[in-house]
Amino acid sequence: MSWIEPVFTFTLKRLLSAVPTLLLVVAATFFLIRIAPGGPFDSERNLAPDIRANIERSYHLDEPLLQQFGRYLGGVARGDFGPSYHYRDRDVSDLIAESFPVSFKLGMTAFFLALLGGVTAGVLAALRRNSFRDHALMSLAMSGISIPNFVLAPLLVLLFAVHLQWLPAGGWRGLGSVVLPAFTLALPQAAYIARLTRASLLDILGSDFLRTARAKGLSRSQAVWRHAMKPTLLPVISYLGPATAALLTGSVVIEQIFQIPGLGRYFVTGALNRDYTLVMGVVIFYGSLIIFMNLLVDLLYAWLDPRTHRKQ
C-alpha cells in the first residue's frame, strides 16, 4: 500500500497548517465581537452596578482583554468552550452538541440535493448545447444564483405551505419540514454546480481524447460515460469545499427564516445577545468543519487525478 504514507504525511501537514488559520479566525472573531457596542448583560433591566460588576467578575469580563483572550484560548485548547452568557447553566459545547445534528441533517440534504441536481442539470445542458433544454436549464441556474434566499424562502412558503398546504411553513417536525429549507439552501449551490458542470463537460466534449474514444468505436454516450465524466467532475469536486462554506453561511439565514432549532439560529441569537462564548464556539466549530471538508476534497481530488500522484 504505497499510497498510505504520502496520504498520511499530506493530511498531517494540512492539519498542522490549519492551526494558525484557526488561531487567526479565533482572534479576529474574539476582538471584533468585543468591539461591537453593548455587552452580554446589557439587556438585563436595572441591574445594580455592584451586582453587575459581580456578574462580570465571575465571568472574568473585568480582566484586561488580552488576559481574557489568553484564558479563552487555554480553555479551547482543553476542549472547553466555556459557559454560555445568555443561556444560564448551559455550556457552549452542550448547545452545539444539541443543535448541530439538526443543522447537519439540513446541510447534508442540501449538499446532496445541490450536487445531484447541479451535476444532472449541467450534463443535460451540455449534451444538447444551445438547445431549448440548455437555455431553459441555464436561465433557471442564473435565477437560482441571483435570487437571494430570503426572497425565495417566503415565496416558496407562500406557494407550498399557504396556498397548496403540501408542506409545513416552518419548524422541525417530520420529513416534510426538511423539504423547503433544504431546497432553498441548495438552489444557489445547485445552480453554481450546474454552470460549472456544463462548462467543464463542454470543454471535455471538444477534447482530442474524446475524439480518440469515438474513433475507437465507442458510441457518443459510451464515450461520454467512460471518458468524459471523471474529468468533468474534477472542477465540481474542487468546488465542494467552498460549497460547504456557502451552505453553512446560508443555513444561518435559512434556519432563522424557517424557525429551525439548529446551530445557525444559535449563532444569530448569540451575536444579537453578545453571547461572546457562544459566537466564538460556533465560529471555531464551523471553521474546523470547513477546513476538514477542504482537506477531504483535496484528498478526493488527488485520488481521482493520476497526474497529482507521485512518480513511483
Added chain:
Amino acid sequence: MSVLNVSRLKVSYPSRDGVFDVVRGLSFELDEADSLGIAGESGSGKSQTALAIMGLLPDNARVSGSIRLDGQELLGESEQDLDRLRGKSLAMVFQDPLSALNPYMTVGRQIGEVLELHQGMSAKEAARRSCELLQMTGIDEPGRRSKAYPHQFSGGQRQRILIAMALACGPRLLIADEPTTALDVTVQKKILELLRSLCQEIGTALILISHDLAVLSGMCRNLMIMYAGMEMERGLSEQVLLQATHPYTAALLRTLEDLHGGAGPLSVIPGEPPDMRNPPGGCPFHPRCTEVMPHCSEVIPRPRPVKRIAGAQSQWVACHLEPEQ
C-alpha cells in the same frame, strides 16, 4: 480489390454567409495494404477528408458523394453501424499524441477498451493482449508500463501507444493525420518507420496526411496533392515527384529543393491560400499559378489521366495545361 473507394466526396459547412465547401469533389481509390500520402497546405481539406472517412465530422457538416470500405457504403450508414466499424476496420491516429489520450485512464485500459468492444475479450484477456501490443510498438516493460498513465510517457511513446490502439483489431484502413507533427524531429522517423512496418505486417492500407512531401514520398507508394479542397495531382510517388505535371506540385517541389539545397533565398509560392468562404472561380490555384491561361479562371479542370505504367493508370492531373510531348 480496393479497400477504400472515395468518389465525388464533398464536405461543406453552412455559415452566416452561406454554405462553403471545404472538400470539393474528391475521388480516389486505395488498394489492400497499399499506402497513400495526402499532401497540401493547411486548409486544403486533408483532415476534413480523413474525418469524413471516419464519420467523425462535426454535426453541422454536410457530406455528399460516396465513401466505400470494402464495397460497403459508409455515407448514410447509421451511427451504430459506424461505431461497429470504427476501431475495428477503420482506425485513425491523430496529430497530437499529448492530448489524444485520456489523462485519467491507464494506457493499458485505453488499449484494452478497443479489444473488449470489438473482439469481445474479457478484461483480463484484453489486458494481456494490450501488453503484447505495447511490446509490438516498442514500449519496454509493457507489463508495468500498461498500468501507467499517459503523463508518465514521452510524446513519442504516447504516439506508439496510439498506434497500438489503432492497430489493435487489425483494421483494413488506418488514417494517420500528421502523426509526427507534434513530435521531436529525432523521433519522427522512428514513428513513421514503425507505422509503415506494422501496417505492412498486418496488411492494413495506410493513408498518411502531412504537409511534408519528403516524408510522404518516402513512406507511401501513392501520393495525392490537394489544394483548396480539390485534387491537383495524384499518382505513384516517384512519378509525381520526378515528373510533376501540375504547376502547384512543381512549385511545392521547388520550395522543398530550396530547403535541402544550399545558399540563396528560399523560394516561396507567391500569393496566399484561397479563402474557402469565397474561393476563386475556375482552377483554385490560378491566381498564384505561373502558367495561368485565360480560361483557367472560368473552367474547373477535372483530373485527367496523364501516364500509364504497365497498362495501369498511374498518374492524374487536374490542369488545363497540355503536358509537353
